[in-house]
Amino acid sequence: MSKKVRPLLTDKSTLTPFSHLAFLFVLCALLFFLGLGTLGLTDRDEGSNAEAAREMVASGDWITPTLNGAPRFAKPIFLYWLISGSYRAFGVSEFAARLPSALFGTLLVLMQYAFATRLLGPTVGFRAALMLLLNFEVMTIGRMVLTDMVLVFFTTFSIFSFFLAMQGEGRAKRWYWGFYLGMALATLTKGPIGVLVPLLAVLPYLLLTRRWREVARECRLLPGTVVLLLIAAPWYAAMVLLHGAGYAESARGDTLTRFFSAIGGHGGTILFYIPILFLGFFPWSGFLPAALVQTLRGTSAARLSTAAGTLPSAHPPGGQRIGEGGTHTGRGGRADPLPAHPGAGCEDGEAGGNLQLLCAIWVLGVFIFFTLTSTRLPHYIAPLFPPAALLVATSWDRSLSAKGGRAGAVSLWLTLGLGSLLGLALVGMDWAYQRFNAQIVEEFPLAAQVDPGWAPTAIGFLILGGTGLFGYAALTAGRASLSFGIAAGLMVGIGLVIITVALPRFNQYFIEPPQVLAARAGQALDPHEVFIAYGRPQPSLLFYAKRRCTPTVPCIAMIKVGEEDKMRPLLEGTGQVLILTQERLRSRLPTPASDYPIYMREDGYVLLAKRPTF
Numbered sequence: 341m342s343k344k345v346r347p348l349l350t351d352k353s354t355l356t357p358f359s360h361l362a363f364l365f366v367l368c369a370l371l372f373f374l375g376l377g378t379l380g381l382t383d384r385d386e387g388s389n390a391e392a393a394r395e396m397v398a399s400g401d402w403i404t405p406t407l408n409g410a411p412r413f414a415k416p417i418f419l420y421w422l423i424s425g426s427y428r429a430f431g432v433s434e435f436a437a438r439l440p441s442a443l444f445g446t447l448l449v450l451m452q453y454a455f456a457t458r459l460l461g462p463t464v465g466f467r468a469a470l471m472l473l474l475n476f477e478v479m480t481i482g483r484m485v486l487t488d489m490v491l492v493f494f495t496t497f498s499i500f501s502f503f504l505a506m507q508g509e510g511r512a513k514r515w516y517w518g519f520y521l522g523m524a525l526a527t528l529t530k531g532p533i534g535v536l537v538p539l540l541a542v543l544p545y546l547l548l549t550r551r552w553r554e555v556a557r558e559c560r561l562l563p564g565t566v567v568l569l570l571i572a573a574p575w576y577a578a579m580v581l582l583h584g585a586g587y588a589e590s591a592r593g594d595t596l597t598r599f600f601s602a603i604g605g606h607g608g609t610i611l612f613y614i615p616i617l618f619l620g621f622f623p624w625s626g627f628l629p630a631a632l633v634q635t636l637r638g639t640s641a642a643r644l645s646t647a648a649g650t651l652p653s654a655h656p657p658g659g660q661r662i663g664e665g666g667t668h669t670g671r672g673g674r675a676d677p678l679p680a681h682p683g684a685g686c687e688d689g690e691a692g693g694n695l696q697l698l699c700a701i702w703v704l705g706v707f708i709f710f711t712l713t714s715t716r717l718p719h720y721i722a723p724l725f726p727p728a729a730l731l732v733a734t735s736w737d738r739s740l741s742a743k744g745g746r747a748g749a750v751s752l753w754l755t756l757g758l759g760s761l762l763g764l765a766l767v768g769m770d771w772a773y774q775r776f777n778a779q780i781v782e783e784f785p786l787a788a789q790v791d792p793g794w795a796p797t798a799i800g801f802l803i804l805g806g807t808g809l810f811g812y813a814a815l816t817a818g819r820a821s822l823s824f825g826i827a828a829g830l831m832v833g834i835g836l837v838i839i840t841v842a843l844p845r846f847n848q849y850f851i852e853p854p855q856v857l858a859a860r861a862g863q864a865l866d867p868h869e870v871f872i873a874y875g876r877p878q879p880s881l882l883f884y885a886k887r888r889c890t891p892t893v894p895c896i897a898m899i900k901v902g903e904e905d906k907m908r909p910l911l912e913g914t915g916q917v918l919i920l921t922q923e924r925l926r927s928r929l930p931t932p933a934s935d936y937p938i939y940m941r942e943d944g945y946v947l948l949a950k951r952p953t954f
Contacts, residue, residue, distance in 0.1 A: 357457060360466045361450065367473060368449055371835045372442040372482045377435025379483075379843050380851040380880065386485040387880025389415070390437035393423035394883060397432070403578050408882055408896060409889030411583060413590035417575050418528040419487045432886070441489040445482030448493045449473045452726055455500045459695060460734060467824060468733035472726055474831035477620035481719050488719045491530045495537040496726045498522025502542055503698060506555055513558060520564035524571035531591070535568075537723045540705030545698045548639070612716045613707060618758060620718060621725065623810070623827045624732045626755030627739055628703075630747035631731040635700040638693075696734060699727035740820040752814050759807030766800030795842040799834055806830030853943040854920060858884040858896075860940055861918045861947060870910050872897045874921040874929060881920065904930045917950040 381387045392405045392412050405412040405420050422440035430436040452472045457465030472478060481488045501518025508515065519538070526534025546552035579587045618625045706724040710716065739748040806826060813823040854873075861871050862885030870893065873881050877898045887895040899907050908930055911917060919933055923946045926934060939949035 355462070355466070357462050357465075360453060360457075360462055360469075364449055364453060364466075364469055364473070365446070367470075367832065368442075368446040371473065371479050371832070371839070372445050374836075375839050375843065376438050376442055376483060377433055379434065379847045380855050381434055381437065381485065381883055382851065383876075383878045383880050386437075387878060387883055388412070389419060389485045389487070390423065390434070391879055391882040393420045393427060393437065394432050394886070395889070396420055396424050397427050398888060403575070404582060406889075407879065408894045408898070410894075411587075413579075413583075413587055415487055416528050416531055418525065419490055422490065423485070437485045437883075438483060441482055441484055441486060444489045444493045445473075445478065448489070448496060448726070451493070451497065451500070452729065455504075456730060456733065458504075464733050467736060468730045470824075470828050471624045471729035471733055474828050474835075475621045475624060475725070477616075477719065477722060478725055479831075479835050481722055486719060487530045488722045491526055491534060491537075492722050492726065494522045494526035494529060495534060495723050496522075498526065498538040499541050499698070499702065499727075502538070503695065505559070506551070507694065516559050516564060517567065519559070520568045521571070524568040527568075527572040528575060534572075536709070537706060540709055541698060541702035541727075544701045544705060548697065548701070549694065610711055613711050613721055616718045617707070617721060617724075619762065620721075621728060622758055622762065623755055623807075623830065624729065626753075626758055627732045627735065627751040628728055629754075630739065630751045631735045632700050632703065634735065634747060635696045635731065639697055696731065699731045702727040703731065736824060737820045740814050740823055752811070756807055756811045759803055759810070763800045763802075763804035763807060766796045766803065769796040769800070795837060795845065799837055799842070802830065802833055802837065806833070849943065854878060854881060854945045855884045856942050857920050857940055857945055857947045858882075859886075861920060862886045865916060865918060868893060869915050870897065870917045871895070872899060872907060872910060872917065872919045872933075874899050874907070874919055875901060875925050901925065901928060904928070907933065911950070919948040921946060921948070 381390050388407055392407050392415075395406045395409070396402060399406065402421070402424070403417070405415070405417065419440065423437055426436040426439045430439070449469050449472055453465045453469035455465075456468040460468075481492075498519050498521070501515040501522060505513050505515035505519065523535045523538055526537070528534070543552075546555055576591075579591075617628075621628065703724045706721060710720045713720075739751050741748070806829070810823055810826045810830070813819055813826055858873075858881040865871055865887065867888050871885060871887065873896050877900065879898075882895050885896055889895045897907070897910055911930075911933055917933075917936075918939065919929065919936060921929070923941070923944055926946060926948070928934075929936075929948075933948065936948035936950055937952045938946050939952065940947040
């Protein structure tokens with residue numbers, strides 16, 4: 341018979357799972373979909389991904405992604421397929437380009453709730469889902485044209501499937517197919533990292549729990565690997581057949597080279613991800629270190645107890661039940677060397693402890709791996725956010741009660757400190773903006789005329805006020821639910837202010853001006869005429885110009901400062917030439933381009949025309 345996995349915790353929530361799901365869906369709609377298309381595409385990743393999908397639709401080539409008419413080997417195909425499908429359904433726009441990330445972000449939050457509710461009950465499941473949604477990192481990547489949200493969904497689905505299959509019996513073992521399916525689609529989304537992330541969680545877990553022989557017998561390794569290859573390999577094989585060693589070398593460079601050397605200037609020190617994690621997972625990040633330490637410490641203590649041949653009774657001294665730490669007898673009389681979830685019942689304590697340990701290994705594995713790589717970007721550690729939210733959610737009540745002890749106090753004060761620092765930094769942003777205005781103007785000309793406005797200050801005071809209320813509820817009232825509600829409400833408020841006030845202002849002054857000129861140039865030029873973008877490479881300009889590339893003329897000739905010699909051949913001939921650049925860079929253009937008249941001007945950017953009339 342099939343063994344159903346029952347909730348590990350006794351749950352007294354008055355809300356039904358349907359109410360939880362409806363609330364989560366509404367929040368996702370607000371934080372992922374509200375104003376999704378109002379911000380222009382940012383550079384470089386958003387612009388590159390959105391344009392590659394646009395060129396795919398325009399060319400009808402569904403195998404080889406291109407950017408500016410040249411093959412783009414940097415990313416696998418799946419995200420481009422998703423965006424292309426969105427373009428087909430809704431037209432080419434910023435909203436359609438970002439729609440897959442928003443959809444997969446919503447699915448990720450709902451999947452987190454379903455998984456955690458099945459194992460831990462609806463209250464913990466609801467908290468775990470909200471913690472996953474309500475942090476800066478997830479709210480950001482769920483609104484961007486990046487591979488990361490899709491990758492996180494599939495790697496999380498893979499690991500969740502593995503756990504359900506391993507803990508279940510009978511038909512539940514079918515979840516192992518989900519383990520392989522998730523890795524296959526993650527590999528089609530972002531390459532080998534789609535397999536590596538699940539293995540970083542699963543393999544150390546199996547070694548620590550000594551269950552690798554058991555799982556090896558039941559996990560359908562050979563047929564599962566075949567399924568993985570049948571799904572992921574055909575596209576890679578097609579690319580090798582079409583492009584030969586060029587693609588293979590590029591793919592190898594984009595994986596191995598990324599590990600050993602910084603690509604695109606995205607380096608940073610080995611400490612890079614510590615502030616990223618604390619700020620990106622705020623306001624829950626302050627409770628994550630204690631949750632990790634307590635899980636691993638409980639595991640070590642339980643293993644020592646097992647090695648000594650002692651097992652705690654069902655009701656240890658002090659009233660601690662099995663499921664609140666220690667070991668108990670699992671399947672077949674085997675001593676389970678894992679700490680169970682606090683508050684779990686005796687019968688299901690093993691699964692609760694296993695889940696916590698898996699999540700701890702998952703968080704640490706992803707964090708350590710990307711810390712050791714040489715190329716570092718904030719969104720690379722996004723795959724650890726689902727297990728981090730699960731860990732903090734399971735320990736939330738204990739951390740904010742007398743049982744939390746020193747670890748709970750440290751977590752609370754760490755959170756209050758982070759909130760205070762972040763709030764004060766935002767309140768002082770106006771001063772910093774004026775202090776470093778000269779450096780900002782070099783990159784964004786209109787910054788000299790821009791006042792950041794009240795949004796950063798408002799967000800800063802919102803964080804300070806929310807942090808104060810959170811601290812009062814936790815220290816005075818000692819109510820975990822009230823504290824959680826305040827923290828969650830704080831993040832919803834911050835998200836809505838950013839979406840409705842800060843982003844439109846940022847877009848108006850820092851994103852939109854060159855894109856307006858690129859769109860006008862794309863409308864004015866014939867396919868054989870030349871469009872040059874001079875300065876910092878901005879792939880988003882390709883998206884707005886919407887030009888059809890030819891074998892001899894790229895959509896846009898992107899020429900950096902210092903590479904002016906590459907521009908001279910493009911200026912020859914009698915055809916029209918348009919040059920988009922910052923007004924301050926006009927004097928650095930080679931002759932005769934520097935003498936071209938201004939065809940259009942837009943907030944610090946100019947569009948120069950070889951012939952002033954069309």
